[in-house]
Amino acid sequence: DAGVIQSPRHEVTEMGQEVTLRCKPISGHDYLFWYRQTMMRGLELLIYFNNNVPIDDSGMPEDRFSAKMPNASFSTLKIQPSEPRDSAVYFCASSLAEDGVQETQYFGPGTRLLVL
Amino acid sequence: AQSVTQLDSQVPVFEEAPVELRCNYSSSVSVYLFWYVQYPNQGLQLLLKYLSGSTLVKGINGFEAEFNKSQTSFHLRKPSVHISDTAEYFCAVSLNSGGYQKVTFGIGTKLQVIP
Numbered sequence: 001d002a003g004v005i006q007s008p009r010h011e012v013t014e015m016g017q018e019v020t021l022r023c024k025p026i027s028g029h030d031y032l033f034w035y036r037q038t039m040m041r042g043l044e045l046l047i048y049f050n051n052n053v054p055i056d057d058s059g060m061p062e063d064r065f066s067a068k069m070p071n072a073s074f075s076t077l078k079i080q081p082s083e084p085r086d087s088a089v090y091f092c093a094s095s096l097a098e099d100g101v102q103e104t105q106y107f108g109p110g111t112r113l114l115v116l
Numbered sequence: 117a118q119s120v121t122q123l124d125s126q127v128p129v130f131e132e133a134p135v136e137l138r139c140n141y142s143s144s145v146s147v148y149l150f151w152y153v154q155y156p157n158q159g160l161q162l163l164l165k166y167l168s169g170s171t172l173v174k175g176i177n178g179f180e181a182e183f184n185k186s187q188t189s190f191h192l193r194k195p196s197v198h199i200s201d202t203a204e205y206f207c208a209v210s211l212n213s214g215g216y217q218k219v220t221f222g223i224g225t226k227l228q229v230i231p
Contacts, residue, residue: 004159031216042223043160043206056218091159097216105152105219107159 004108006092012114018080021111024073025094033105034067034077035091043091049075050097082115089113118143120209122222129197130230137192137225139181139207149190150208150219151181160206166190167212177201202229 005024013019025032033048047057052069060067064083069075079086089112093105123138141147148167152160164175171183181192190207204224211217 043221045218045220048218050216055216093159104150104162104165105160107152107161109157109159 004092004094004106006090006108006111008111009109010112010114012116013082014116015083016081017115018078019082019086019113019115021077021090021092021113023075023077023092023108025075025092026096026106027073029094029096029106030072031095031097031105032069032075033091033093033095034075035093035107037089037091037110038087046077079113082113084115087113087115118147118209118211118220120207120220120222122207122225124225125223126226126228128228128230131199132196134195135193135197135201135227137205137207137227139190139192139222141188141190141207141209143188143209143211146212148210148212148217149181149183150210151175151179151190151192152206152208152221153177154204154206154224156203163192163205197227197229199229199231201227203227 007022034046037043046059047067049069067077089110091110093107095105119142121140129135150165151163153163154160164173166173166183174180179194204226206224207222208219210219
């Protein structure tokens, strides 16, 4: 398996621009997570999906952030408009919950976002 | 709600020396516990996990951790570290209370192995 795939790996944009991050989870996994990692705040869970349905988006910082999962093999995280404080590494992860028990989360390589 | 505290932000250690990375958690119900490792410019990967059973858990790369319920701890240990163990280590917790529970990660501990 190719693992979790994220694109782009690096993104540099200017304040006010729209940014779209993409994720392809591991085939067969039923949970998908979006995290943000910064030096100041560490690893923060933004939102997670189960079977393509958003379950908990309480970590999404504000309305500028939105996430979708149109099918089991693709998810996007969009920031519109972007701000310099959104600069971070964004990780996508997926997992398969067996018998309702949390199993291992598999992380993608991350997208390093810099908003100027 | 659960929380996890990693007491050391950075741990320098000489190559071939033993290391312990500390993790304490807080929860009113029973928990699942995890250690993840993040190598530079990579995503996190699972080192080991405690779900139930034996409190001593062995993971990849020679790491092990012991679940201590009375002390609410899940410290990570390795008897002899290698240069390649230089990375950031994250302790994580989720509730064992039925259904799917989201995982809360600690702030991370940077392990620096000195040649």
